[in-house]
Amino acid sequence: MNTYSEAISWIHSQLKYGINLGLARMEWLLKELGNPEMKLKAIHVAGTNGKGSTVTFLRSILNEAGYDVGTFTSPYIETFNERISINGSPISDDELIELTRVIKPLAEELKKGEWGPPTEFEIITAMALYYFGNIRQVDFTTLEVGLGGRYDSTNIIQPLAGIITNIGKDHINILGDTIGKIAYEKAGIIKEGIPVFTGAKQREALSVIREETEKKQAVLFQLGSDFSIENNESIPSGEKFTFQSKETTYENLKLSLLGRHQTENAALAVASLLYMKEKKLLQLHEKDIRAGLKKAYWPGRMEVLREHPTVILDGAHNAEGLEAFLSTMKERYSKRKVQVIFAALEDKDLPHMLPLFKKINAKVTFTEFDFPRAANALKLKEIAKIEDAAIESNWRSLAERIVSELHPEDVLAVTGSLYFISEVKPFIVELLREKYQI
Incomplete structure (x- = not known):
């Protein structure tokens, strides 16, 4: 694997294996890689829409606070490499070649075993986790779920917090044809004792998410209940709103992304980071939140x-x-x-x-x-x-x-x-x- 085009060609060749949900292949791959995911301080983001925007808000705020942040997102808009980025900058072509050299022999070996070949998304996930764990260690990693949550390849991590942006009817042929069934798959990212933040609104979805948090003895924070958006106003440069929680009020927060739905994604990012600050997992100031939200940029979303x-x-x-x-x-x-x-x-x-x-x-x-x-x-x-x-x-x-x-x-x-x-x-x-x- 000597060139970038060869690396990309091999990665895309795994598309022929389609979507094959389950964690056994990821568990095997990461064990062979020395379990790099165990080194990460991660935030896991699931949901039907808004995952990428929420990851961007998280990254931008943390960058303003002085932290290096790795992001894993999909799909890409401009270059394939942007799926694995640090501080908003995609990894280099040479780094992608090196990651392919590491993962390809393992993928070939896995293909011969009882679980069969890894999918393209599993390979890219393994690359991201290996990169952030072993090659370029960062302060925090934010990972966007590819499909669903419960059996998604990113669900191999033990995060500091989980976020479920919203629930809608997408991928119904795989996740189920009701809001409850889809919510069940998204709620699969909820881990034992790990806090969860959600922007889901439907009663059926919230019931499923609450049941899962209770089962896992996790704390649930709900948009519209535990924290809220007030005084939302569309302005020429984006959106303006007030973030309100029981402990905190930030007035006149500004976003450069367009649409009220982006204020919901921003509020989820702010609420989760404030919780982590309260638990002394990071240091954060109001100015970091304001600047991070305003500077956040996500291509292809309004x-x-x-x-x-x-x-x-x-x-x-x-x-x-x-x-x-x-x-x-x-x-x-x-x-x-x-x-x-x-x-x-x-x-x-x-x-x-x-x-x-x-x-x-x-x-x-x-x-x-x-x-x-x-x-x-x-x-x-x-x-x-x-x-x-x-x-x-x-x-x-x-x-x-x-x-x-x-x-x-x-x-x-x-x-x-x-x-x-x-x-x-x-x-x-x-x-x-x-x-x-x-």
Whole structure:
């Protein structure tokens, strides 16, 4: 394994093993690696939406407090390496090559055994844990669950705190077709005696999470009960709100990320870090929280590439994410001409998602992209049942045309699958650079 392209090619070759939930392969891999996960001071983040944003808020605040922070997130938006980052900077190509050299022989050996080959996500998880435990030790590590929680490969860790952002109907073919079943899988990250912070709202979900915390003798902190968001206001640069708990009030906290849902993710990050401060696991000041929240940046989540005209990217890849996207668009851009480009994976809950576009006054164009599970543009329109929606199979031609015709007060939003967003972003950035010579 001598080049970056060889390393990436081998990692992606493991995609053929699909999704295979369970912890036996991870336990074997990490034992062979000397159990690097045991060295980590970790925060574990699960949930249907908002995991990556919450990880970003945690990292940014801890950075402001002077700590080095490793993050493991998925999927990537700009470069594969960003899935394993330190202080917001992706690991180098050489480091990824070295990690592949370490993990590949173990993966080949594991493949011959009773548990079979590791999946791509298990390999990347093992790389991250080995990297943060053995190569570049950090003060704290934040890990985003890949799928579910209970049998996700990240659930091999013993964290300082667990966060469950919210519960929605996503991956129902794997996690279950009810909120209760999905909550049960997410609640699988709850460990014996480890505090849990949740933004879940549904009674059914909260009942499941409470039952699991009681069983594990863990303490549960709930958004809207133990801590809350007050006086939320959308401002030109993002969001402004007050964080309120029984012990603490922080007024006029500001975020650079757009959307009320981001204040919920921020509140979860703040509440968990304040708890860790109270338990003397870290040192933290109000100024660190304020600066960290304001500086936090997460690509592909209501990301504004340009103003006048406004061009936005947002990975609204399930019904809850699309609801949040549409709510933010209506709140901010209802008086402007809006065009939306949308592409999705066919295994999403499309019958529930697509009719939601009727809630927004915008010209919607359904498109498709080159990905194994990508939905056909015509199928998207048929499911949406939106008469005046357009279809265009070639998203590049579509983007070129729309960008070339944009006027200063127009808004273009590209949304849907995060895999689509990662493909689109560099292309649209280049289109904007050429048009506006920036």
